[in-house]
Amino acid sequence: MDRHSLETLEYEMALFVRIISNISDRKIGNLDRSAYLLLHQLMVQGAVGVKDLAASLQLDVSTVSRQAAALDQKGYVVKLPDPQDGRAYFYHITEQGAKALLEEKKARADMIDKLLSDWSEEERRQFGEQLKKLNRVLKEYEEVKKGG
Amino acid sequence: MDRHSLETLEYEMALFVRIISNISDRKIGNLDRSAYLLLHQLMVQGAVGVKDLAASLQLDVSTVSRQAAALDQKGYVVKLPDPQDGRAYFYHITEQGAKALLEEKKARADMIDKLLSDWSEEERRQFGEQLKKLNRVLKEYEEVKKGG
DNA sequence: TAATAGTAGTTGTATTATACAACTTTATAG
DNA sequence: CTATAAAGTTGTATAATACAACTACTATTA
Numbered sequence: 558m559d560r561h562s563l564e565t566l567e568y569e570m571a572l573f574v575r576i577i578s579n580i581s582d583r584k585i586g587n588l589d590r591s592a593y594l595l596l597h598q599l600m601v602q603g604a605v606g607v608k609d610l611a612a613s614l615q616l617d618v619s620t621v622s623r624q625a626a627a628l629d630q631k632g633y634v635v636k637l638p639d640p641q642d643g644r645a646y647f648y649h650i651t652e653q654g655a656k657a658l659l660e661e662k663k664a665r666a667d668m669i670d671k672l673l674s675d676w677s678e679e680e681r682r683q684f685g686e687q688l689k690k691l692n693r694v695l696k697e698y699e700e701v702k703k704g705g
Numbered sequence: 706m707d708r709h710s711l712e713t714l715e716y717e718m719a720l721f722v723r724i725i726s727n728i729s730d731r732k733i734g735n736l737d738r739s740a741y742l743l744l745h746q747l748m749v750q751g752a753v754g755v756k757d758l759a760a761s762l763q764l765d766v767s768t769v770s771r772q773a774a775a776l777d778q779k780g781y782v783v784k785l786p787d788p789q790d791g792r793a794y795f796y797h798i799t800e801q802g803a804k805a806l807l808e809e810k811k812a813r814a815d816m817i818d819k820l821l822s823d824w825s826e827e828e829r830r831q832f833g834e835q836l837k838k839l840n841r842v843l844k845e846y847e848e849v850k851k852g853g
Numbered sequence: 854t855a856a857t858a859g860t861a862g863t864t865g866t867a868t869t870a871t872a873c874a875a876c877t878t879t880a881t882a883g
Numbered sequence: 884c885t886a887t888a889a890a891g892t893t894g895t896a897t898a899a900t901a902c903a904a905c906t907a908c909t910a911t912t913a
Binding site: 559560562563564565566567568569570571572573574575576577578590591593594597614615662665666669670672673676678680681682683684685686687688689690691692694695696698 | 707708710711712713714715716717718719720721722723724725726738739741742745762763810813814817818820821824826828829830831832833834835836837838839840842843844846
């Protein structure tokens with residue numbers, strides 16, 4: 558591939574990560590990034606335990622355990638015991654949690670909308686799709702890394 | 706804008722940040738992300754002090770001071786006093802540092818090249834350009850945030 | 854069925870990147 | 884000359900993470 562495009566991509570990716578990590582660590586709406594992703598996952602996946610959540614999010618169970626506990630504290634999720642297995646729990650998103658998630662999504666979407674105000678419709682759509690595609694391969698890469 | 710594209714973009718961006726932060730924190734080559742960006746900046750900007758570096762990188766001076774000290778330790782930069790100002794220093798990238806930077810760039814570019822192996826030339830070019838454009842507005846956003 | 858191995862989840866500890874605040878040394882303005 | 888500002892460093896705090904040790908259960912197996 559053309560070396561110049563590749564180098565642009567390489568540098569801009571590193572830069573993007575730093576900038577956007579800092580921004581999103583400062584919080585967009587009321588949820589931080591980890592809480593946001595956890596709630597999103599719970600919404601998508603339905604009620605699951607920390608093990609499954611950790612697998613989906615590709616994080617350590619201990620990390621997810623703490624994140625879930627924090628959301629429990631806030632009343633955004635509830636932890637119900639698995640009747641089938643005395644060790645296990647299911648986390649359920651609460652009404653309040655669902656509301657917070659939706660608000661957060663809106664806040665983030667609005668911010669992005671504002672940031673990309675001079676992008677064409679087509680550019681945005683395309684960028685979103687490319688990011689999605691990239692995330693898929695990055696996830697695979699992560700899995701490989703953790704497996705071996 | 707079309708709500709669906711926006712929501713895709715919104716979620717994929719959050720996901721991208723988490724995935725790629727984790728990956729790049731685990732190091733690609735021999736430099737971590739902060740070291741890489743600092744060396745890159747020094748290469749672009751020439752010899753400057755931590756204040757200017759911090760401004761370019763949009764980080765706190767204390768953060769950059771520590772990062773630069775770490776690179777100094779490794780022999781990737783040298784810190785020379787400003788003959789004009791007894792308080793100030795210039796950080797210079799060393800030959801070793803330049804070599805490490807190049808190797809790192811290569812390692813990262815290779816990784817990206819591999820990850821994007823099924824993307825067309827045009828897609829990559831475009832994605833890089835879009836990321837670059839996005840980074841410009843994100844930087845502005847950061848500046849505003851820090852100013853007010 | 855009792856003993857052993859494995860599993861879900863939590864908690865302790867360490868690391869890393871960051872910011873903010875206090876400080877030191879030097880420079881500049883009144 | 885004194886007071887204020889500026890460059891840089893160091894102390895302290897926070898947040899997200901991983902790994903390791905642990906508890907409490909479950910499953911296997913002899």
